[in-house]
Amino acid sequence: MPRMTVDAIETLAAAALRRHGASEAQARALAAGLAGAERDGIRSHGLMYLPVYCEHLTCGKVVGGAEPVFSRPAPASLVVDAGSGFAHAAIDLGLPALLDTARSQGIASLAIRNSYNCGILAYHTERIAEAGLVGLGFTNAPASIAPWGGRRAVLGTNPWSLAVPDGKGGARFVIDQSASVIAKSEVIKRSKSGEAIPEGWALDAEGKPTTDAAAGLKGTMVPSGGYKGVGAALLVEVFAACLAGATPGIQASPFSGPAGGPPKTGQFFIALAPDISSGGAFADRLAVVVEALGAETGGRLPGGRRAAARARIASEGVEVDETTEAMLLRLAGQGA
Known part of the structure; x- marks a missing residue:
């Protein structure tokens, strides 16, 4: 099976997105996220989605030339209106201010509204952890989970993510899970x-x-953990739709297929400076928790498989089957 470097995937994906109507900033931000998913072995959120993204650019479900607008309605409350563009470019715009504000204030929030699928949520929260902060993220999605005991979908799979810093410029561990079983x-x-x-x-x-x-x-x-999964989906909906001022999942158009206009869903991020709230005790307390998890037979920290895949792919490259390679080259204007 052919192998490609992560950088090559990012370059070709960006070319494909630009070719289908994305601006340079929109294409660059999303292509980095797609390449990050492939780098971590999460194929379901990588190149598999590129044809959908290109289709949504051409049918108007995503505004390829959208320019996100940043605002600060309160000292530690930041907002970016994505303008129906990709979530990645909007997050990129707001993230530096989120990090700076959390360092000075101890905690800060970033709401993203009128956006689109943000891909792997942990891709974004991990960047918060790499800055030495605890990152918490929420993203809502078009409805696909029914309330407990019901049949009609009213909430999305609505992932949440927690990324914890290791004090060395990386993440000690990252949790990224949806409200559904899968x-x-x-x-x-x-x-x-x-x-x-x-x-x-x-x-x-x-x-x-x-x-x-x-x-x-x-x-x-199927919600994860039965009714508890519905509760998790509702929690995310409150943050990513209600607090962000974005579209609730029950009103959002689907992320797959061309039906409907822009989904205008949302994301919500919280960054916390660990030493401010803990009085400097964060690292020691975290070490106790991590050691206890590692001491359990067969136990492992969340995100372990992602980290292992990242290390392997860094040296071996990404396996890309011939069909996917041909699709990537065709969308980038370099195939037959």
Whole structure:
């Protein structure tokens, strides 16, 4: 199977996005996120999504030339209106101010509204941890989870992410999980390939368990932990839609396919300076927690597989099958 460097993937992805109507800033920010997903072995959020992004640029579901607008309605409360562009460029605009404000104030928030799928949420929170701060992130999505006991989707898979600094310019660990048993992109990936999904991932339109990925996409996603998953989805909706002033998932157009206009969903980030709130005790307390997790037989810190994939891919490159390689080159204007 052909291999590509992460840098080559980023360069070609940016070219493809520009070719389909994205501005330089929009293309560069999103391409970095796509390459980051491939770098960490999360194929469901990497190049698999590039044709969708290009389609959404050409059909107007994403405004390729959008210029995010930054504001500071209160000293530690920051807002970026993405203008129906990609979330990545809006986050890039607001992140430096979020980091600076959290360092000086101890805590700060960044709300992103009128945006789009932000890809791997941990890609963004990890950057907060790399700056020495604890990062917490939320992103809402079009409705695909029904309330407990119901059949109609009212909440999205709504991921949340926590990234904790290691004090050395990196992240000690990163959590990134959706409110559903599995990310919806995994079901989409199997639907495209004709693969079955494990029972317990999705329900069909009648609310019955299914192993048919296509039927699951017509129904609802199973919430992680039963009613507790619905609670997690609601928590994220409050932050990423309500507090951010973005569109609730029940009103947002889908991230897949050309139907509907811009989804205008949102993200919400919180950055905290650990030594300010802990009185300088953060590192020692964190060491106790991490050591306890590592001492448990078979235990591992969240994000361990992502870190292992990153190390392997850094030396070996990304495996890209011939079909995906041809798609990437074609979208970038370099294929047949």
